[in-house]
Amino acid sequence: MHYSGFKVIKEALTGHRGWGPAWRDATPKAQYDYVIIGGGGHGLATAYYLAKEFKQARIAVLEKGWIGGGNVGRNTTIIRSNYLLDGNEPFYEFSLKLWEGLEQELNYNAMVSQRGILNLIHSDAQRDAFIRRGNAMLLNGADAELLSTAQIVERYPFLNVNNARFPIKGGLAQHRGGTVRHDAVAWGYARAADRRGVDIIQNCEVTGFRIENGTCKGVETSRGFIGAGKVASCVAGSSSRLMEKAGMRLPIESHVLQAFVSEGLKPLLPGVITFGAGHFYCSQSDKGGLVFGGDLDGYNSYAQRGNLPVVEDVCEGGMAIFPNLGRARLLRMWGGIMDMSMDGSPIIDRTHIDGLYFNGGWCYGGFKATPASGYAYAHLLATDTPHKTATAYRFDRFATGHMIDEKGMGNQPNLH
Amino acid sequence: MLINHPILGPRDAAEFVYKGDAMLIHRPDWQADDALAQFTDYGYLRDNPAGLHRELWFHEQGDRSWLVVTRNTTTHEITKVELARDVARAEGRSR
Numbered sequence: 001m002h003y004s005g006f007k008v009i010k011e012a013l014t015g016h017r018g019w020g021p022a023w024r025d026a027t028p029k030a031q032y033d034y035v036i037i038g039g040g041g042h043g044l045a046t047a048y049y050l051a052k053e054f055k056q057a058r059i060a061v062l063e064k065g066w067i068g069g070g071n072v073g074r075n076t077t078i079i080r081s082n083y084l085l086d087g088n089e090p091f092y093e094f095s096l097k098l099w100e101g102l103e104q105e106l107n108y109n110a111m112v113s114q115r116g117i118l119n120l121i122h123s124d125a126q127r128d129a130f131i132r133r134g135n136a137m138l139l140n141g142a143d144a145e146l147l148s149t150a151q152i153v154e155r156y157p158f159l160n161v162n163n164a165r166f167p168i169k170g171g172l173a174q175h176r177g178g179t180v181r182h183d184a185v186a187w188g189y190a191r192a193a194d195r196r197g198v199d200i201i202q203n204c205e206v207t208g209f210r211i212e213n214g215t216c217k218g219v220e221t222s223r224g225f226i227g228a229g230k231v232a233s234c235v236a237g238s239s240s241r242l243m244e245k246a247g248m249r250l251p252i253e254s255h256v257l258q259a260f261v262s263e264g265l266k267p268l269l270p271g272v273i274t275f276g277a278g279h280f281y282c283s284q285s286d287k288g289g290l291v292f293g294g295d296l297d298g299y300n301s302y303a304q305r306g307n308l309p310v311v312e313d314v315c316e317g318g319m320a321i322f323p324n325l326g327r328a329r330l331l332r333m334w335g336g337i338m339d340m341s342m343d344g345s346p347i348i349d350r351t352h353i354d355g356l357y358f359n360g361g362w363c364y365g366g367f368k369a370t371p372a373s374g375y376a377y378a379h380l381l382a383t384d385t386p387h388k389t390a391t392a393y394r395f396d397r398f399a400t401g402h403m404i405d406e407k408g409m410g411n412q413p414n415l416h
Numbered sequence: 417m418l419i420n421h422p423i424l425g426p427r428d429a430a431e432f433v434y435k436g437d438a439m440l441i442h443r444p445d446w447q448a449d450d451a452l453a454q455f456t457d458y459g460y461l462r463d464n465p466a467g468l469h470r471e472l473w474f475h476e477q478g479d480r481s482w483l484v485v486t487r488n489t490t491t492h493e494i495t496k497v498e499l500a501r502d503v504a505r506a507e508g509r510s511r
Contacts, residue, residue, distance in 0.1 A: 307492070
C-alpha cells in the first residue's frame, strides 16, 4: 500500500478501514541467503538497502523483541555530520545526504527536520579547533558556519552567554543537521524492506551460531535453526553478548547512557544546541518536550537504567547555559546500552569466521548513522568489500594502530 | 551506587573513577615472544559480560586506593569489594 495525501483523505472519508499492517508478521523459513540479527534501525536499513541496491535475495531480519524497541527508540534523535577525521566525515556526510532523501525513498513520514545544530565555543583554543573541524567538514562536502556570540544571541536569546566558567564565545553551526522522529525511522525501514520481500521476524532470539570448519552456516534461535549463506550481526549495545556465542571477544565495553525529556512547552528552542564543555545537549521535540542528555554513567552496564549522580550532572550542565530550563519539570528519563568501542568509532567488517559479519561499536552516535550504516553494511554483505565511505571501520585497526579517535582519548571507552 | 570500601566503609560511587575490567592488573610480559599480540589483546579486547563483572575503581575523592569491585552489570548490585593490592598479592605479585 502506497501512502499519500490522497490515501489519507480517502481513508478519512471511509472510516479508516483500508489501512493494513505496515509489514507482514513473517514466520521463519529454513534457509535464507542473508540473515541479519537485530531489528533495530541499522539492521532494518541494512535489509532494505540489501534488497533494493545490491541483491535480490532471500533476506530475513531476526529481532529478539519487537521492531523499534531497542536503541532506535531510546536515542535523542539528532542527525549531523560534524566530524573531523577522514575515516568518519565522508561516512557521516553520506548518511546525512541519505537522511535528506529518506522520506521520499521510503514513502514514509519520518519527520526529518533540518533545524540546524550548534556546537558552542568557550575559548580561543576551542574556536581554533572548531574552525579546523568546520574546514574539514567543508572539504568533505558538508556545510559548516562559524557563528559569533551576537549571531547566537539573536537566535537563542535565552542562553547565558556570560557564564563565569564557560562564557559563550561563538559556535560552529551545521544548518543541515537536525532531528528525525526515531520510531518512524524503524517503522519506515521495516515497511520498505517488507515491501521488497524481506522477512521481518520478531520475538526470535538468536541463541547460538552454527559454525562448521570456520564457516558460519546459520543461527540457532528461540524459533529453531535458521540456515543462512551470510549471517550479519547488527545488535549494537549487546554486541559482546552475541559475538561471545561465536567465540569472539570485541574491542567494546557496554555502557549505559541516560536521556531526559521535560514536560511539553511552547516552541522555545528552534534547533539543537550542544554544550560539550558542560556535558549537555538539548533539542525540542515537535510535541514540545525538551529532549536532552549528557555523559555516560561511566561503568559497564546492561541495565538500561542509570544512577542519580549523572542526572544531577546533566541538569547542572543545562542550568549553566540555559537558566530557564529550571522552570520546566523533568517528565521522563531512561537509559540505553551503548557499544562503547576502544577509539569511539564503529566497526563494519567481516570477522575471521567465513560468512559471519559484524556491525557495531556505535558508541552514542549510532542514530545519525542509521542510513549510511545500513547502506555500507549491505554493500559489504553483497560484495565482500567495504563501501568507499566505510573503509576505515575495520576490526584490525587496533592492532595496526589506525584508530579513529575523534576525541583523542585512547583506549578508555567511557571517555569517548 | 554505594561501594563498600574495605577500609573506609560504604562510600558513594561518585567519589570513584571507573577504569574497567580487573584483568587490566595483569599486564603482559613485554619480553614474551608474542608480546605484541598479548598487548593488543590487553589494550583493546574485553570480555564485557552481562552479569558478574570484576572491575577496577579508583577512590580519587577518598584515600586514592584501587579497588577490585565485583558487580552485576545487569542489576548494578555489588557483591564483593577488595583492595586491588590484596588481589594482586594473593596472585603472587610482589608489587
